[in-house]
Amino acid sequence: MKKMIAGVFGAGRIGKFHVENLLQYDNVEVKTICDVQLDHLIEWNKDKNIFLTKNEDDIFDDKEINAIFIFSSTDQHISQLIKATQNVDYIFMEKPISKSIDATLEAWEIVKSKSKTIQLGFNRRFDPNFKKVKEARVKETIGVPHVLKITSRDPEPPGIDYVKVSGGIFMDMAIHDFDMSRYIVGSDVEEVFVMGDALVNPKIKEAGDIDTAIIQLKFANNALGVIDISREAVYGYDQRLELFGSKGAIIADNKVETSTKLLTKDCSCVDNPLHFFIERYIDAYKNEYETFIEAFMNNDNVICSFEDGLKAELIAEACKKSYETKTVVKVRGI
Structure with missing residues (x-):
């Protein structure tokens, strides 16, 4: 059976929430998490045994990883996205693409030239x-x-x-x-x-x-x-x-x-x-993951693309x- 082997960038509050949800799927393995800080992940990771690193290349150079999730700070999104398009076909990235519309437009020209499937995290x-x-x-x-x-x-x-x-x-x-x-x-x-x-x-x-x-x-x-x-x-x-x-x-x-x-x-x-957005949209997050995973499994398109984010x-x-x-x-x- 086809399996998603995921590399994750960013494991702050929302990143950890996403990872915990992804771990519920039998056809998904979260192999590596890359974050600028790791101390807050040590205890949390004890029962998960995910490889933790500060080096982005530990994800980009890993040939087993076939999907990348970008939950890092917005200023890191575009650089990680561009590198991800050189390594995998399926990428999930939180919104917004960037804080600079000019930077997003530049990234759009690069993304258009590659046949990659990118889903933006517009969970609503x-x-x-x-x-x-x-x-x-x-x-x-x-x-x-x-x-x-x-x-x-x-x-x-x-x-x-x-x-x-x-x-x-x-x-x-x-x-x-x-x-x-x-x-x-x-x-x-x-x-x-x-x-x-x-x-x-x-x-x-x-x-x-x-x-x-x-x-x-x-x-x-x-x-x-x-x-x-x-x-x-x-x-x-x-x-x-x-x-x-x-x-x-x-x-x-x-x-x-x-x-x-x-x-x-x-x-x-x-x-x-x-009171809290995670409580309000818990079903939306679940449906969001499942849609992305299904697209990956079936080599299909996603319904919320980079173009939608732009x-x-x-x-x-x-x-x-x-x-x-x-x-x-x-x-x-x-």
């Missing part, structure tokens, strides 16, 4: 609820798409040190929503208009970013969209979506701990949304320019 595409919304559009259950509404609010803002190196709210946070917009509507975004400010923490603005924004989208198929994003929703991780069309609408609501509702003379109460970054670029100039901005094509 694989969420069962959002997938059903997409299917309603594909099956024309709601008719022709007219308006997409996305609410995307984190439970708490990041620290200022993170904000300074994050690449900005559009590239760091809203990048998921830009990919979702294209995926759900089935069309590229042509124009954007953004209003925003630092309403949660003024220090975020001092660091050169914002924490709250309203993003208007115009799609190539003439549909319209609006995304509201915030770095802090005090009640939990708020992830909602609605697609309205000529024959109806479909809504994906928040996931909660239980479906119970408390009814008294004083209140009608339901559970708050799940297009999301181009939307982020346009949004940043729109916020700075207070004008409608066209999204660059590729």
Whole structure:
């Protein structure tokens, strides 16, 4: 039976989470992990016996490794990706591709010249609820798409040190929503208009970013969209979506701990949304891995490619320019 022998770059919080999930599959062996720091992995690795190294070539020079996962810091993504395309045919990489659209475009020219399969980690595409919304559009259950509404609010803002190196709210946070917009509507975004400010923490603005924004989208198929994003929703991780069309609408609501509702003379109460993104998207992550593994086993394509990641970054670029100039901005094509 064909088996995926994986090399992994990056084993911080999200990297370890991914590896622990990959180890659940009988047809996947995580052979080597490369990270700039290894001390935090020693105890964690005792029952896994994965080879740990700081040397990237321990993965690139290993002829047994036939798939590479890149969970490292964003500034390492492109260099590791380019080297990976010289060694294996299947590569999984977390988003974003980079923090520089010019660097991503340069990498795109290299990637296009190689027949490699690259899946980007836009896990929300694989969420069962959002997938059903997409299917309603594909099956024309709601008719022709007219308006997409996305609410995307984190439970708490990041620290200022993170904000300074994050690449900005559009590239760091809203990048998921830009990919979702294209995926759900089935069309590229042509124009954007953004209003925003630092309403949660003024220090975020001092660091050169914002924490709250309203993003208007115009799609190539003439549909319209609006995304509201915030770095802090005090009640939990708020992830909602609605697609309205000529024959109806479909809504994906928040996931909660239980479906119970408390009814008294004083209140009608339901559970708050799940607080952490891993809890909210646990099923999406599982589906994401399985899709990539299945593509590998069948020598097939993936449904979330490098090109999708590039297009999301181009939307982020346009949004940043729109916020700075207070004008409608066209999204660059590729």
